[in-house]
Amino acid sequence: MNHLKPSGPNPDLACDVLVVGAGTAGFGAAITAARAGLSVHLIEAGTKVGGVMAFCPGMPWGGGYPLGRNIGGVFAELTLRLTSMAPPAAEVRPCALENFGPEVQYDHELATLTLFEMLLEAGVHLHLGCLVGNPTLVDGRITCVACTDRRGQFNIHPRLVNDCSGDGDISARAGVPYTVGDNVGNMMAVTLSFHMNGADVDRVFADGDPYFRSYAAQGVAQGRLHPDLSKLYLMRGFHPGSVFCNTVTIRGVDGTNPDAVARATQEGRRRCAQVARFLIDSVPGFARAQMWGIGPTVGVRETRKLEAMYRLTGEDLAQSKRFDDGIVACDNPIDDVMRTTAEMTHDAAVARGDYYTIPLRTLIPRRIENLLFAGRLISADPVAFASVRGMPQCMAMGQACGVAAAQTLAKGGAVQDVDAAAVVATLQAQGLRGIGGQNLTDHPTATPGAPGALGI
Ligand SMILES: Cc1cc2nc3c(=O)[nH]c(=O)nc-3n(C[C@H](O)[C@H](O)[C@H](O)COP(=O)(O)OP(=O)(O)OC[C@H]3O[C@@H](n4cnc5c(N)ncnc54)[C@H](O)[C@@H]3O)c2cc1C
Numbered sequence: 001m002n003h004l005k006p007s008g009p010n011p012d013l014a015c016d017v018l019v020v021g022a023g024t025a026g027f028g029a030a031i032t033a034a035r036a037g038l039s040v041h042l043i044e045a046g047t048k049v050g051g052v053m054a055f056c057p058g059m060p061w062g063g064g065y066p067l068g069r070n071i072g073g074v075f076a077e078l079t080l081r082l083t084s085m086a087p088p089a090a091e092v093r094p095c096a097l098e099n100f101g102p103e104v105q106y107d108h109e110l111a112t113l114t115l116f117e118m119l120l121e122a123g124v125h126l127h128l129g130c131l132v133g134n135p136t137l138v139d140g141r142i143t144c145v146a147c148t149d150r151r152g153q154f155n156i157h158p159r160l161v162n163d164c165s166g167d168g169d170i171s172a173r174a175g176v177p178y179t180v181g182d183n184v185g186n187m188m189a190v191t192l193s194f195h196m197n198g199a200d201v202d203r204v205f206a207d208g209d210p211y212f213r214s215y216a217a218q219g220v221a222q223g224r225l226h227p228d229l230s231k232l233y234l235m236r237g238f239h240p241g242s243v244f245c246n247t248v249t250i251r252g253v254d255g256t257n258p259d260a261v262a263r264a265t266q267e268g269r270r271r272c273a274q275v276a277r278f279l280i281d282s283v284p285g286f287a288r289a290q291m292w293g294i295g296p297t298v299g300v301r302e303t304r305k306l307e308a309m310y311r312l313t314g315e316d317l318a319q320s321k322r323f324d325d326g327i328v329a330c331d332n333p334i335d336d337v338m339r340t341t342a343e344m345t346h347d348a349a350v351a352r353g354d355y356y357t358i359p360l361r362t363l364i365p366r367r368i369e370n371l372l373f374a375g376r377l378i379s380a381d382p383v384a385f386a387s388v389r390g391m392p393q394c395m396a397m398g399q400a401c402g403v404a405a406a407q408t409l410a411k412g413g414a415v416q417d418v419d420a421a422a423v424v425a426t427l428q429a430q431g432l433r434g435i436g437g438q439n440l441t442d443h444p445t446a447t448p449g450a451p452g453a454l455g456i
Pocket of ligand 1: 020044052062164167190191300301390392
């Protein structure tokens with residue numbers, strides 16, 4: 001008989017940087033700060049790294065190729081690791097939707113494993129199944145953060161906090177002002193994704209409409225599909241015979257409310273099963289397919305947008321602004337997903353052949369001296385937000401915060417005083433492209449499907 005002793009309480013910890021949330025932004029932030037020699041604790045509430053990438057397994061990385069050029073940095077490094085595997089675990093391919101550049105599709109399990117391995121190689125202390133709670137502030141600085149795992153509560157005393165939690169609970173509790181969704185609280189719809197495996201993929205995609213509108217109309221008219229499914233967004237999965245179904249969207253869900261998220265996930269499971277049944281019965285190529293891999297929870301696109309030293313606007317995008325403190329290039333469209341009664345749209349954000357950059361100041365709060373944030377909680381108006389939120393951009397925002405954290409801690413003082421030019425120069429040295437006065441078009445174009453397709 002085993003006599004397992006219950007594990008004791010967690011000891012309190014001290015570290016240079018506490019990164020909250022192991023989504024794509026947290027990955028970029030943690031790995032970069034750790035590579036700069038800092039002690040980094042990365043705390044993730046879930047049981048896997050990836051954030052939305054883990055909640056919607058198979059979601060391609062979009063936005064990594066403005067003007068067809070690789071943005072560089074940790075995104076490029078990660079992609080290269082996957083494409084270099086035998087057989088390759090990722091590929092660059094054109095996106096089926098208008099106004100989107102090439103995207104990266106990958107083997108979900110190998111991609112999340114690679115994120116995990118890269119974090120370990122960098123020396124990041126990763127905590128899974130651990131929730132960050134309330135911060136304590138003294139004289140405008142976060143001195144202590146309460147965390148909880150199954151052993152109970154413990155405290156982390158960080159020199160600097162990087163909030164990459166998507167929803168920004170910790171920043172909000174620390175008093176950072178924020179807006180929600182479209183400024184009056186309407187957030188983009190959430191999505192529960194799944195795959196159809198065993199499909200005749202060539203047949204499925206033979207008619208060329210990425211939204212399968214004629215079939216969807218039939219399904220809605222027959223009462224077999226929810227009325228919000230008038231566009232069925234399906235795409236080729238990474239593995240042969242698989243179709244990734246990014247289509248079950250649920251409106252009006254407050255992504256910061258766990259009860260609302262749980263209810264949406266249950267409702268999403270019901271709608272996924274309806275869609276799968278409909279595809280098998282009614283859409284050519286699915287007759288022998290099976291539903292597989294429903295996400296563990298809905299993917300939340302939009303909740304809080306934190307107030308920062310600068311708020312990126314739709315007007316900035318329309319003018320293709322390239323800021324002196326721009327940290328990553330982007331030409332993603334305004335990828336709006338069903339706020340209130342709106343449709344799913346993806347109008348161009350910038351003039352054709354142009355791009356904009358995301359300024360570092362959108363990731364720095366106005367007041368708290370040792371807090372940075374990265375990812376989908378960026379300071380942006382609702383239009384700009386709909387463009388900046390791609391996973392490659394989130395990784396790069398995290399990378400920028402990792403560099404800014406290292407430089408702030410090396411010099412002492414407040415994040416608001418970080419030398420933006422020095423941060424941009426370091427990011428350039430780390431391979432980020434199209435920033436610091438350099439033009440993206442100086443770099444090679446990616447050629448989806450071809451050898452050397454990455455354009456790096
Ligand atoms: C349905 C959907 C489809 C999308 N489609 C695409 C696409 O095709 N291509 C693309 O590039 N982008 C897409 N996006 C956008 C992109 O996925 C997100 O903007 C991006 O992943 C956000 O990354 P993040 O790291 O900022 O936040 P998240 O991915 O949300 O990660 C935040 C992490 O923080 C953790 N966390 C939160 N609070 C706490 C806490 N208190 N303590 C500990 N951990 C905490 C969460 O568990 C989570 O893992 C899509 C998003 C959604 C939801």
